[in-house]
Amino acid sequence: MKKVGIVAEYNPFHRGHAWHLLQTRQALGECAVIAVMSGNFVQRGDCAITDKWARAGAALEGGADLVLELPTVWACASAEAFAQGAVAILRAAGADTLSFGSESGDGALLSGAADALDSPEFQPALRRYLDQGLPFARCRHLAARDLLGERGAACLANPNDNLGIEYLRAARRLEFTPAVLAVPRVGAGHDGGNHPDYPSASHLRALIYEGKLPMDNPASLRYNERGVLSRLRELGRPDFDALPDCGEGLANRLYRCARQATGLEELYTLAKTKRYAHARIRRAVVWACLGLRAADRPERPPYLRVLAANGRGIRVLRELKSDLPVITKPAAGHGIPLLELEGRCTDFFSLCRKRPMPCGAEWSTSPVVRTGEGEWK
Secondary structure (H helix, E strand, C coil), X not given: CEEEEEEECCCCCCHHHHHHHHHHHHHHCCEEEEEEEECCEECCCEECCCCHHHHHHHHHHHCCCEEEEXXXXXXXXCHHHHHHHHHHHHHHCCCCEEEEEECCCCHHHHHHHHHHHCCCCHHHHHHHHHCXXXXXXXXXXXXXXXXXXXXXXXXXXXXXXXXXXXXXXXXXXCCCCCEEEEEECCCCCCCCCCCCCCCCHHHHHHHHHCCCCCCCCCEXXXXXXXXXXXXXXXXXXXXXXXXXXXXXXXXXXXXXXXXXXXXXXXXXXXXXXXXXCHHHHHHHHHHHHHCCCHHHCCCCCCCEEEEEEEHHHHHHHHHCCCCCCEECCHHHHCCCHHHHHHHHHHHHHHCCECCCCCCCHHHCCCCEEECCCCCCC
């Protein structure tokens, strides 16, 4: 049986995600779909709209067979680190194919871009543009254009294509050679607006926050704004220096702005320059308020954490040959440093719900199971 891996946030799970899963199954035939999904914090630098177990359960209903957690130290990170952690988990879980949404739908084009970014000529070209003080994403596009031409580099401006390229690069670093399925994206674009059939996740989140789309007890940093600022104000300059991706003066800037700002949007606005992307600042704020440091992210994920599975997904786990422990029971995570850290992240997430929740969910919530019997067999 083929095992296809998908990297996702499902924030929230919507019809576009279900379409991607359906297209993947139609392209590959009989297969098991393994989704590695961000936990309670996501790449854009905020809480997920709802908890990881609810989103994993929705993914099962929408066509996934097994949902594994991407820990916060990779989930709330740059595209490169995000891809590295996710693809490492899929490799360990036995995936033989990578499927992802793509604006271009052209796997060969994305592979060529990945080749260029990993070529020895790329870093000198990148440095020439960085030295001009331009934003990193712009510099990368210009350097790639020097090597590939405008058409070859254009895909770097597409959010899903860009992530697909990072998945391919991560696979190479891991000496992992899966088949690649780039599924053309439909409906509203990434962070786009409404669409009659396939609205974007950002549009759905906006409707939820406005109370126009029902969701029980959504989450956002905005619901715990003073708690976030309080944590940031407790930190000294060395604490900001210890955050990932905080070079080029960003650590000092965040330290100053955190002590001046009286709200999160004000903090983001004060800290932003043309060099620091908004998402980079937001991620640094999440890491700082969670008490995370760059040193907390190991080279590779040390376990496979099951969030949800159906009968086919449980079969995947039974057949799995991996050196990594598979965590299916909450108590089994005690004593694993990264999972203990994840527990602290989940406790903070509980305070970021519209209606704050008690702590301890990490150790009391079992995976979502859909086998008919409602238990592991």
